[in-house]
Amino acid sequence: APTNFKTAVAKCLAQTALIMNNEISSFFRWIFERLQASDSSSKEKEKERKLWLLTSLREVFARNQLASSSQTVSNSGPFQQFIPNVLHDLESLLDSMDSSDCFPGILEVLEKIAERYPTEFGER
Incomplete structure (x- = not known):
């Protein structure tokens, strides 16, 4: 599939996650189950699949940042x-x-x- 299609799918996944709000844990669990799974197909396809899942995960945090940019860092959203x-x-x-x-x-x-x-990241 073309890259622009894959990008659109990754953004759709991210938007779906944002809509889930406090049920986002289901999305995170789904993403990480797929990231940990090994695919029997070629290594190249597995790498590409994982990179697109990570793109979607990154997009969740990028969009969450934009959606709640009016909040202070101490109140970092749901x-x-x-x-x-x-x-x-x-x-x-x-x-x-x-x-x-x-x-x-x-x-x-x-x-x-x-x-x-930054606080949660620093604690880890």
Whole structure:
């Protein structure tokens, strides 16, 4: 599929997650189950799938930042309570990686979390 289509799908997933609001934990669980799963298809397809899932996850935090930019950092919105678990899941993903293919995508997600949730990020 073309890159612009994949980008649109990643953004749709992110928007769906934002609509879920306090039920976002289901979205995070779904994303990380797929990120941890190994696909029997080619390594290249698995890498691409994981990078697009990470793009969607990054987009969730980027859009959450834009949607609630009027809030102060101390009041970081409804996702704040889930950040420790997301950071733990990202750490587990890093530990389970057998190559550095997804490392740039993980760093982009971590960057968005650090921008939006500096206290929670610093505690980890």
